[in-house]
Amino acid sequence: MLKINRQTDYAARVVLALAIKGETARISSATIQREMQIPKAFMGRIVAQLAQAGLVLTFAGRDGGLSLPCPAENITLLQVVEAFEGRLLLSDCLQPTGDGDCPFLSRCPVRSKWGRVQAAMAREMASIHFAELAEEARQGIPVSSIFVLQP
Numbered sequence: 001m002l003k004i005n006r007q008t009d010y011a012a013r014v015v016l017a018l019a020i021k022g023e024t025a026r027i028s029s030a031t032i033q034r035e036m037q038i039p040k041a042f043m044g045r046i047v048a049q050l051a052q053a054g055l056v057l058t059f060a061g062r063d064g065g066l067s068l069p070c071p072a073e074n075i076t077l078l079q080v081v082e083a084f085e086g087r088l089l090l091s092d093c094l095q096p097t098g099d100g101d102c103p104f105l106s107r108c109p110v111r112s113k114w115g116r117v118q119a120a121m122a123r124e125m126a127s128i129h130f131a132e133l134a135e136e137a138r139q140g141i142p143v144s145s146i147f148v149l150q151p
Helices: 006-021 029-035 040-052 077-085 109-127 130-138
Strands: 057-059 065-067
Touching: 006 029, 006 040, 006 065, 006 077, 006 130, 029 040, 029 065, 040 057, 040 077, 077 109
Parallel strands: none
Antiparallel strands: 057 065
8 A cells, every 4th residue: 555654644734734824923833733633742753854854943942833944835745745755656666776676677668657657646746835735724625635635
């Protein structure tokens, strides 16, 4: 099964919460955790990883919290996914080195199709900006449905 991990989903919720509040907003991680229903055990690691990837800014102290480092229209779903999952890769034969363990590598008709599917997924995720997701959330679309792909 091809599926993002739970931390990636929670990370997208953190960025979405900040995008909904606006570029200049500073929100406590406890508030985001509560509003986005993220288990406390995950929150610290998620925030640290998002900060390391440059997708959130963290501020310590009584007036601390989290904020976006740039406008939400400059942050894509692909950036969040790759910060937690690594580079999108559907098959080992698509490794940048191109020398996976496949004995059919040089003459495999499936490899190019995997590449097309992988590129399409990456393009789609790169086209989804958190400003767009925040606007959908403001219009009353339930947050839980924003991240669910419909067939």
